[in-house]
Amino acid sequence: MDVRAEIQKRTEEIARVIASYLPAEEGYQRTVMEAMNYSVSVGGKRLRPMLMQETYRLFGGSGSVVEPFMAAIEMIHTYSLVHDDLPAMDNDEYRRGKKTTHAVYGEAMGILAGDALLNYAYETAFSAFALEPENPGIVPALRVLAKKAGIYGMVGGQTIDVESENTRDMTEEKLDVIYRLKTGALLEGAMLIGAILAGASAEQQKIIEETAGAVGLAFQIQDDILDVTGTMEVLGKPIGSDEKNHKTTYVTFAGLEKAKEDAEHISKWAIAHMESLPVRNEFLTALILQLIGREK
Amino acid sequence: MDVRAEIQKRTEEIARVIASYLPAEEGYQRTVMEAMNYSVSVGGKRLRPMLMQETYRLFGGSGSVVEPFMAAIEMIHTYSLVHDDLPAMDNDEYRRGKKTTHAVYGEAMGILAGDALLNYAYETAFSAFALEPENPGIVPALRVLAKKAGIYGMVGGQTIDVESENTRDMTEEKLDVIYRLKTGALLEGAMLIGAILAGASAEQQKIIEETAGAVGLAFQIQDDILDVTGTMEVLGKPIGSDEKNHKTTYVTFAGLEKAKEDAEHISKWAIAHMESLPVRNEFLTALILQLIGREK
Numbered sequence: 001m002d003v004r005a006e007i008q009k010r011t012e013e014i015a016r017v018i019a020s021y022l023p024a025e026e027g028y029q030r031t032v033m034e035a036m037n038y039s040v041s042v043g044g045k046r047l048r049p050m051l052m053q054e055t056y057r058l059f060g061g062s063g064s065v066v067e068p069f070m071a072a073i074e075m076i077h078t079y080s081l082v083h084d085d086l087p088a089m090d091n092d093e094y095r096r097g098k099k100t101t102h103a104v105y106g107e108a109m110g111i112l113a114g115d116a117l118l119n120y121a122y123e124t125a126f127s128a129f130a131l132e133p134e135n136p137g138i139v140p141a142l143r144v145l146a147k148k149a150g151i152y153g154m155v156g157g158q159t160i161d162v163e164s165e166n167t168r169d170m171t172e173e174k175l176d177v178i179y180r181l182k183t184g185a186l187l188e189g190a191m192l193i194g195a196i197l198a199g200a201s202a203e204q205q206k207i208i209e210e211t212a213g214a215v216g217l218a219f220q221i222q223d224d225i226l227d228v229t230g231t232m233e234v235l236g237k238p239i240g241s242d243e244k245n246h247k248t249t250y251v252t253f254a255g256l257e258k259a260k261e262d263a264e265h266i267s268k269w270a271i272a273h274m275e276s277l278p279v280r281n282e283f284l285t286a287l288i289l290q291l292i293g294r295e296k
Numbered sequence: 297m298d299v300r301a302e303i304q305k306r307t308e309e310i311a312r313v314i315a316s317y318l319p320a321e322e323g324y325q326r327t328v329m330e331a332m333n334y335s336v337s338v339g340g341k342r343l344r345p346m347l348m349q350e351t352y353r354l355f356g357g358s359g360s361v362v363e364p365f366m367a368a369i370e371m372i373h374t375y376s377l378v379h380d381d382l383p384a385m386d387n388d389e390y391r392r393g394k395k396t397t398h399a400v401y402g403e404a405m406g407i408l409a410g411d412a413l414l415n416y417a418y419e420t421a422f423s424a425f426a427l428e429p430e431n432p433g434i435v436p437a438l439r440v441l442a443k444k445a446g447i448y449g450m451v452g453g454q455t456i457d458v459e460s461e462n463t464r465d466m467t468e469e470k471l472d473v474i475y476r477l478k479t480g481a482l483l484e485g486a487m488l489i490g491a492i493l494a495g496a497s498a499e500q501q502k503i504i505e506e507t508a509g510a511v512g513l514a515f516q517i518q519d520d521i522l523d524v525t526g527t528m529e530v531l532g533k534p535i536g537s538d539e540k541n542h543k544t545t546y547v548t549f550a551g552l553e554k555a556k557e558d559a560e561h562i563s564k565w566a567i568a569h570m571e572s573l574p575v576r577n578e579f580l581t582a583l584i585l586q587l588i589g590r591e592k
Binding site: 023027028029031032033036079083086087088089106107108109110111112114115116118119120122123126129139142143146147149150151155156157158159160162163166174177181 | 319323324325327328329332375376379382383384385402403404405406407408410411412414415416418419422425435438439442443445446447451452453454455456458459462470473477
């Protein structure tokens, strides 16, 4: 299997699924719809919906009930980037080489487009009830989505991150919490929702959530390493931007060599943990390996 | 019935219900929880949850399943105010005599607290499934909540409002759409959800939604009238602030006298429409009358 080609193919398939759930641009309020659709269209590898779909398949899922959730989690990921890029937050004019939403539509519309995407994520996820009214996983999946996206997940992590930047009192423990919440929680949500909708047992769900958490952590450490060693092409942002922004990262605490060892160790653990399950999805394993070793 | 005293009493009861659904302030992310709780605590009459609860009672509802939805709609209303007050939007430092959320916690935390409230609204509403797992109204109520809060409702209205302020090309038709979406949609959502959860028929739901839409419109016209004629005490904001901000209102198009006539006419229609139903809630009727004639 040519993993990179396969990922590329599925990224395009998933982008089409997501596009089918985006709003038509119409009415007096069409600008916010345009801004929402622009924000999502700028997106990258559609990693969260891909992990969700592949975990759903791992447990034998074959229906379309997962699709509104795939669209929903990408909308939530996108809204978080739109708001992160705002002048009062990271103040970024570009993301992945394209203008950020507020840079195109103005700051007020950037705020509203983010709000609109978050709300529309739930509006979209609710359509799962019409697809499989009898699927007992929909309500638990909704609960997971809200928890992982909110104050006990992603927004919680963003909060600690914003506060730490202001106060400059980062500790290793706090950094770990930020990584687990800001990056990890939505990856956990993605894989967990896939498992739940496919009918995985509570024990299997636990293993998937732990796997996703480890993947998120390894992914984030890898990101810190690449910020020091990587190229603009691989990372999509200027090299050494963390240092320039006085950002404390995993590399700050552990040093480059130890960070590499830890990322390697955590990655191996994640794969082994997932492979302790009695089910297999070769592409999911390959995807996670690719994801963690992003320089390949 | 002393309506004002009764409203005051129920406002306090509802504030306690809402408070019981707010997050504990704990963990590294406690600041966002504090900011959320502060934002909600600044709130006023709890109008939307009150209308929801009374409509629920109108159709014979007597359970607690409505409570998470009451909390959810107040969180959504609150997040919209928090984001509306941001420097990039209306740039307000005070609301109801208290500092706005971003004025207390900073702009970044204002954005995140709004996001957190919107997300937590859904997290909260989902707890209805645990209260009455067999209530067939919960899923339809969730759909209404998302639709009325989003681009086809409140956020849509905010978008048109923001754009019109920039372009200064307001028309009567556009102003009507803004009022129906920005103010009306969430009132419609409030009453409709109450009706749905209590098991109202489709025809009854339609009448309730139309009633709420008319109440929202009369309420908004009344607000415009009071901006011209009212006192600081009644309105909670400086008199003539619309004119000062060059805001086009209903009074701009219709003139003061016609605006008063229209508000009166729409109010009477709303009450008559609701009273065409075979059910009665004396307090709900009194509440709506009080609400529309806010100078009493």
